[in-house]
Amino acid sequence: MKKYALDLCVVEKEFPRDGYVLLKLNNPQGALPEMLAGQFVELLIAGSSETFLRRPISINYVDKEKGLLWLLIHVVGNGTKYMSELNVGDTINCVLPLGNGFSMPEGEGKKVLLVGGGVGTAPLLYYGKCLKEAGHTPSFLLGGRSAGDLMQLDLFEAIGNVYTTTEDATLGEKGFVTNHSILNKEQFDLIATCGPKPMMKAVAAWARTANCECEVSLENMMACGVGACLCCVEKDGEGHNVCVCKEGPVFNSKKLNW
Amino acid sequence: MANLHVNIGNLSLKNPVMTASGTFGYGIEFADFINLEDLGGFIVKGTTLNPREGNDYPRMAETPAGMLNCVGLQNKGVDYFCENIYPELKDLDTNVIVNVSGSTPEDYAECAARIDALERISAIELNISCPNVKNGGMAFGVTPEGAATVVKAVRQAYNKTLIVKLSPNVTSIADIAKAVEAEGADSVSLINTLMGTAIDIERRCTKLSIGTGGLSGPCVKPVALRMVMQVAKAVNIPIVGLGGIMNATDAIEFLMAGATAIEIGTANFIDPAITVKVVNGINEWMDNHGVKDIHEIIGCVK
Structure with missing residues (x-):
């Protein structure tokens, strides 16, 4: 592009x-x-x-x-x-x-779970909108420390089902996103996640056990943003350094061996 | 329209503006923002005989008016360049120069020889000044003898224009410049980055994975300009000046200090169209000041 x-x-x-x-x-x-x-x-x-x-x-x-x-x-x-x-x-x-965006599943009616933590929920709003427009069914699983951490909830609710977790139980289920009961109740065709790295790694690990494709969005420090300076690298599954700005920021979790 | 044409050895540049290796990828990354053919040339990412993974993340730290990096010459090796990148660049109407690095004089020479075979690559820039790799790199560039050894080996293997990029992390950059001139270098480019570091006071560790990195950006410009003036007095070969150039005024300062051409580096990260703006800015300044040929100002400040 x-x-x-x-x-x-x-x-x-x-x-x-x-x-x-x-x-x-x-x-x-x-x-x-x-x-x-x-x-x-x-x-x-x-x-x-x-x-x-x-x-x-x-x-x-x-x-x-x-x-x-x-x-x-x-x-x-x-x-x-x-x-x-x-x-x-x-x-x-x-x-x-x-960079590269989240992938758009082929066909229609795919169930996609978008898992966000903190300000990492930000890109999931537009992704949810695009998925819905393409005839898919996005659901959102959003986590924060407290109810006040979760922003734009009304906008997410206008697009799909919203499930929430908070560490202090002020909204939704108590705990982390990876403990939410929805993960055991429903099957998804694709999971996408953005937020703190430990959270994304936990989501990717869950997706692996559920045999579900998972996309993660990284935010390494970067300078140029176009793949020229090679500062923002992440190790891929083969141990090679890849630029988050150009090869990512969205990666299939398998590519990173998460 | 003033005459901006300059020569570096046998290299003919339509204007003196090039880009610094490691800040411009393979040029292709910037093709959405500028017409690459508007540049005098561009210098692609440091290339080595064998692929290199580079250093671990984090590789970058922002500093006041600049940045530190310790990328460590990540690249896919010279054969990958010849087979996959060169075909995309060979038809451009500008000079594409490859920055060559290595760990031994033989590595440098072999890498240079493979690039010598590429018809449309008219020059190499020899990197004997990378502060971020353990073996070689800057180790050669910090003594006149080490610099001469590498240049001698490469000169035997490479027939086209040979530019040698010098490190500022030395006692006398003029002595290094004289040593590489004596071994047949066609030009010297300076400066590479200044070695530095930054500390995360909360975590009590350095912000860079290998502890140190190379400082670039406008914070290094006064040092670079001083070194260009010193080297201009010491050698007869043309100088390519770089270090913190952010605009046409900076570029003209380097030309007046004795550089025949200039490279724009870190500024590409701030404004991806900066190179062409500098070309236009130099041209405009010359028109406004009645300077018809750029040679009228090259080295005019003694």
């Missing part, structure tokens, strides 16, 4: 919870380029020598009717703080779309 470097404009800005910002961006020059669920963008943090490199952020949602790209951002450092301080009307330079 052709990549672009575009100055996108902040059209809407929300704070879904403390420490997170949702930016909705449009392209003042015309339409947004085609983007796949699971791909990411690299944002330029202008004006500070402390935030020299671009920041990779996953695509949360693409509103094709309104021409808006949604980015759900966890504010953890100076780069994401800069993003959270953008105002409606400000522009930010984005290189997009980058």
